[in-house]
Amino acid sequence: MSMHRHESGAQNVQSSVNMTSQKGKKQISVIIPVYNDAEVLPELHRRLRAVLDDLAVQSEIIFIDDGSTDKSVSVLLSLQISDPAIQVIELTRNFGQPNAISAGLGEARGDLIILMDSDLQDRPEDIPLLITAMERDKTQMAIARWSDRRDGGLKVWASQLFNKIANKITSIQVVPRTRVFRAMQREIVDELLKSAEKTATPLSLLCWMGFDYSVVDLVRDERFAGSSGYTFVKMLKLSLDRIFSYSLFPIRIASILGIILGFVSLFLAIYFTVQKLFLMKVVPGWTSIVVIMLFLLGMNFIFMGIIGEYLGRIYIETKDRPNYVIRKIYRGDHDD
Numbered sequence: 025m026s027m028h029r030h031e032s033g034a035q036n037v038q039s040s041v042n043m044t045s046q047k048g049k050k051q052i053s054v055i056i057p058v059y060n061d062a063e064v065l066p067e068l069h070r071r072l073r074a075v076l077d078d079l080a081v082q083s084e085i086i087f088i089d090d091g092s093t094d095k096s097v098s099v100l101l102s103l104q105i106s107d108p109a110i111q112v113i114e115l116t117r118n119f120g121q122p123n124a125i126s127a128g129l130g131e132a133r134g135d136l137i138i139l140m141d142s143d144l145q146d147r148p149e150d151i152p153l154l155i156t157a158m159e160r161d162k163t164q165m166a167i168a169r170w171s172d173r174r175d176g177g178l179k180v181w182a183s184q185l186f187n188k189i190a191n192k193i194t195s196i197q198v199v200p201r202t203r204v205f206r207a208m209q210r211e212i213v214d215e216l217l218k219s220a221e222k223t224a225t226p227l228s229l230l231c232w233m234g235f236d237y238s239v240v241d242l243v244r245d246e247r248f249a250g251s252s253g254y255t256f257v258k259m260l261k262l263s264l265d266r267i268f269s270y271s272l273f274p275i276r277i278a279s280i281l282g283i284i285l286g287f288v289s290l291f292l293a294i295y296f297t298v299q300k301l302f303l304m305k306v307v308p309g310w311t312s313i314v315v316i317m318l319f320l321l322g323m324n325f326i327f328m329g330i331i332g333e334y335l336g337r338i339y340i341e342t343k344d345r346p347n348y349v350i351r352k353i354y355r356g357d358h359d360d
Contacts, residue, residue, distance in 0.1 A: 030161040030238040031169075052076065052083040053134030054151075057124035061142045062095045069103050070111070072148040076109075079152065084356075086111045086141075088128045108356035119348040122225035125204070127348050131215060135210045145244050146205040154207035159239040164212050165230070165237040168205035170244040186295060199239055208235075222347055223337045245307030260318065274330045281323065 048196040054072065058065070069085070087110065089097050098112055104110040113127050125139060136155065140146040146168070154166040204227065212235050219229055 030157070030163055030236075031241075032121050052079065052081055052136045052138065053132035054083065054085045054133055054138040054140065055088070055125060055128035056086065056140055057088045057090055057121050057128065058092060058096050058100070058140045058142045059118065059124075060092045060094045060096060062092070062099045064142060065096065065099045067104065068142060068144055068148070069107065071144075073107060075148045075151055079155075084109050084132075084134060086112055086113065086128045086131055088113045088115065088124040090115055090121065090124040104354065104356050107245070110356050114351045115352070117352045118350045121204075123348040124286065125226050127319065127350060129213055131353065136207060137210065137213050138207050139281040141203070145246070147242070147245055150205075150240075150242050151207065153240055153242070154205075154238075157240045158207060158209070161236075161237045161238045163236040165206060165208040165235055167237055167239055168201050168242045169199055169239050170201045170203075171241045187355075203240070220344075222345070223232045224343050226253060240330040247335055274333070281327075 054076070056068070061068075065087075072085060076085075085107070087100050089100065089112065097112065100110065100112045104112060111131065111132060115124065115127060119127075129137070138154070139149070140151075140152055150168065154168065157166040158164070210232070212230065212233070215233055216226060216229055221229070224232075
């Protein structure tokens with residue numbers, strides 16, 4: 025299945041959704057992973073509720089608490105009292121944002137699914153822009169692309185570098201400056217839930233599946249409160265997961281380098297043999313030998329590490345261990 029991208033600026037997108045077409049939809053599900061965001065949740069819900077009310081369609085808001093250590097769950101349950109459309113999924117511990125998203129997708133019942141972060145950098149008021157882009161372009165998904173980023177220079181540079189490398193050597197192409205915020209049709213979620221893969225993130229799988237999508241340029245707000253949980257280490261891990269899950273390039277590079285080093289070693293062996301037997305020259309010192317041995321030893325460890333990454337993923341997949349564990353689901357207007 026081929027993948028086509030339709031790009032648009034936010035200023036060219038209508039600010040309201042075609043309600044005639046939207047009334048035919050049964051429900052919108054908004055999925056929001058939460059981790060220590062108790063300060064943000066009331067304002068997030070207020071703004072999100074206003075947007076969903078303007079759309080005039082049935083909706084549900086699914087919050088997935090990813091092992092928060094603050095009062096996030098208590099805040100969500102208090103909000104649920106006044107808004108029974110809120111569903112709260114409480115995980116037993118912190119499993120990471122990708123797995124929290126998977127938990128939400130598994131419970132979503134809507135015909136249209138919205139994914140967004142909980143820190144209000146994703147603006148609820150932009151949801152109609154994503155939906156309108158899907159309708160206009162007749163695509164199955166619309167993804168927000170940030171027209172600006174206020175992160176630190178090193179973080180931005182590292183993110184861009186990882187994305188370029190991953191796009192070059194994997195079978196999937198991720199649009200630069202995109203994250204979680206997107207709208208997608210039910211058929212995409214149904215296909216995604218069929219995947220039993222443990223080591224791939226849902227966002228990477230969405231790219232791999234190849235459905236048509238639109239790209240909408242939006243401005244990303246500052247965090248409403250708190251600090252970002254996306255550290256450099258987490259970004260590196262996600263990038264490596266994407267590379268090792270969708271590409272054999274690293275192990276092929278290891279094989280090619282192994283062949284090259286083999287020829288270099290053979291050439292040096294012939295060269296030193298000729299020096300010894302015919303020119304009666306003895307190689308002075310052991311510096312060159314030590315350097316070569318250390319180099320080959322280092323390359324050997326790199327190759328073993330690459331092979332270990334693939335074997336480790338096979339090991340994880342064969343154990344069939346769940347990516348997350350749900351402690352409890354607090355349902356609002358749905359039956360238990």
